Amino acid sequence: MENRKKVAFYTLGCKLNFSETSTIARNLQDEGFDRVDFEEVADMYVINTCSVTENADKQFKQVVRKAMKLNDKAFVAAVGCYAQLKPEELAAVDGVDLVLGATEKFKLADYINDLSKNDFGEVHSCEIAEADFYVGSYSIGDRTRAFLKVQDGCDYKCTYCTIPLARGISRSDELENVLKNASEISKQNIKEIVLTGVNIGDYGKGEFGNKKHEHTFLELVQELDKVEGIERLRISSIEPNLLKNETIEFVSKSRTFVPHFHIPLQSGSNDILKLMKRRYQREVYTERVNKIREVMPHACIGVDVIVGFPGETDEHFLETYHFLNDMDISYLHVFTYSERDNTEAAAMEGVVPGNVRAKRSKMMRGLSVKKRRAFYESQLGTNRTVLFESENKEGYIHGFTENYVKVKTPWNPELVNTLHDINLTKIDEDGSVRMEFLNVEV
Structure with a gap:
C-alpha cells in the first residue's frame, strides 16, 4: 500500500x-x-x-x-x-x-x-467532431448533494459561446444508466441530486450524432421521481424554449423535484437575442415565468443574463433591466460579455467599451440583490424544509430550503446532512434567513 x-x-x-x-x-x-x-x-x-x-x-x-x-x-x-x-x-x-x-x-x-x-x-x-460518444458522470464529494450528469454537448449555435467547440454535439446518457447512477447516489446517504449537463432540456439524443430522441426530458424527470431513497431532485439550468409546461406541471406535483428553476435569459431585448442566435424571444420567457408562478407561487426562479454584448446600446440594456425588474424572478447570475476566439460575436460590430460593460454589470448585480431580498421577504413566516450543509461558518450552519432560500442557525454538528421542517423568521444582516425548528427539539 x-x-x-x-x-x-x-x-x-x-x-x-x-x-x-x-x-x-x-x-x-x-x-x-x-x-x-x-x-x-x-x-x-x-x-x-x-x-x-x-x-x-x-x-x-x-x-x-x-x-x-x-x-x-x-x-x-x-x-x-x-x-x-x-x-x-x-x-x-x-x-x-x-x-x-x-x-x-x-x-x-x-x-x-x-x-x-x-x-x-x-x-x-x-477534432471536436470525434466527441460523439457519451461518458456518464456524477459527483459525490459533498455529503449533502451530488451533481448527476445526464447530457453533454450542444447543437445550438449561440454567437458568443464556445461550448459546442469544446464539448461537441448534443448527446445523452441512456435512461437506464441515469436511473442506475441515481440509485447508486441514493445509497451513499446523499439527500439531494442536481441534474446537470450542457443543455439538459435537449435530453434524449443518442450517441454518434443520432438526432432522434429516445426519451424526452419530461420522461427523464418522471422516471427519476420514482427512484427510491432520494429526498430531493433539483433541475439545474434549462433553456426557456425547452422547459415545457408539462414539465413545470409535473414538478409542481412531484414527490422529489423541488420548486427551483434556473432559466437563462441572456437579454431582455429581442434585437439582442436575435444577434445572439438564441432560440426564443422574450415573450416565451415571460410565458415560462408566468406558468411557474401559476402552479408554484413560492418557486425560486434564477436567471442568467449577459451585459455588454456587441450591439447592445443603452436602450437595449435598459430594456433588459426593466424587463427583469418588472418580472417576478428571484435572483440573477450576471455575466459581463467577453470576446472568445472562433465565435461569431467576436467579429461583430458595435463593441461595447469595457467601462460601460462594467457599469452595466454593477447595475444588474444591484438588481439581483434587490430581487433576492424581495424573494426572501416574500418567504418570511412560511414553513419550509431545509437541508443543512457540512461547514461551520463563524459559528453557524447554513442550509437551503427546497425553494433555495439560504438559512442559518447556530452550529450543531448533528444537523449536518439532515432535513428539518422549519419556519422562516427574519432576514439576517448577511442576507441569509433566520429560522425556527418546527415540532422538533434540536
Whole structure:
C-alpha cells in the first residue's frame, strides 16, 4: 500500500465539470491512486478547465503555480473545455506536463507512464467532431448533494459561446444508466441530486450524432421521481424554449423535484437575442415565468443574463433591466460579455467599451440583490424544509430550503446532512434567513 500515488484535483467552471472530475477521480482510484485535497502535497495534480469566462483562463495559471509551490516535482495534467479549445496554450504554461481534450480526459490513466516531469506539455486532443460518444458522470464529494450528469454537448449555435467547440454535439446518457447512477447516489446517504449537463432540456439524443430522441426530458424527470431513497431532485439550468409546461406541471406535483428553476435569459431585448442566435424571444420567457408562478407561487426562479454584448446600446440594456425588474424572478447570475476566439460575436460590430460593460454589470448585480431580498421577504413566516450543509461558518450552519432560500442557525454538528421542517423568521444582516425548528427539539 505504501507505493500508492497521491492525486489532487482542482475544478474550474460549472457543475458539469464537478461531476466529471469525480468520475475521473474514481477511475484513478481504481488504478491505484489515493485522492487528497488540492491543498496537500501530491504526486499528480489534475486541473479540470473551463472556457466560459476570461477569468477561468487566468485562474488556470494561478492553480498551476499553486500546485508547483506544493510540489515542484509533481506531474500536472490539464483536462476539460479550455484544454480542448487551446491545448497548445495550456501546454506552454510552465509546469504543465499533459493536456487532454474532450474525448481523452476520461482516459487519463492511459496517458500516464511514470509521472516524471516533461520538458514540454504533451498534448492529446481530438477534432471536436470525434466527441460523439457519451461518458456518464456524477459527483459525490459533498455529503449533502451530488451533481448527476445526464447530457453533454450542444447543437445550438449561440454567437458568443464556445461550448459546442469544446464539448461537441448534443448527446445523452441512456435512461437506464441515469436511473442506475441515481440509485447508486441514493445509497451513499446523499439527500439531494442536481441534474446537470450542457443543455439538459435537449435530453434524449443518442450517441454518434443520432438526432432522434429516445426519451424526452419530461420522461427523464418522471422516471427519476420514482427512484427510491432520494429526498430531493433539483433541475439545474434549462433553456426557456425547452422547459415545457408539462414539465413545470409535473414538478409542481412531484414527490422529489423541488420548486427551483434556473432559466437563462441572456437579454431582455429581442434585437439582442436575435444577434445572439438564441432560440426564443422574450415573450416565451415571460410565458415560462408566468406558468411557474401559476402552479408554484413560492418557486425560486434564477436567471442568467449577459451585459455588454456587441450591439447592445443603452436602450437595449435598459430594456433588459426593466424587463427583469418588472418580472417576478428571484435572483440573477450576471455575466459581463467577453470576446472568445472562433465565435461569431467576436467579429461583430458595435463593441461595447469595457467601462460601460462594467457599469452595466454593477447595475444588474444591484438588481439581483434587490430581487433576492424581495424573494426572501416574500418567504418570511412560511414553513419550509431545509437541508443543512457540512461547514461551520463563524459559528453557524447554513442550509437551503427546497425553494433555495439560504438559512442559518447556530452550529450543531448533528444537523449536518439532515432535513428539518422549519419556519422562516427574519432576514439576517448577511442576507441569509433566520429560522425556527418546527415540532422538533434540536
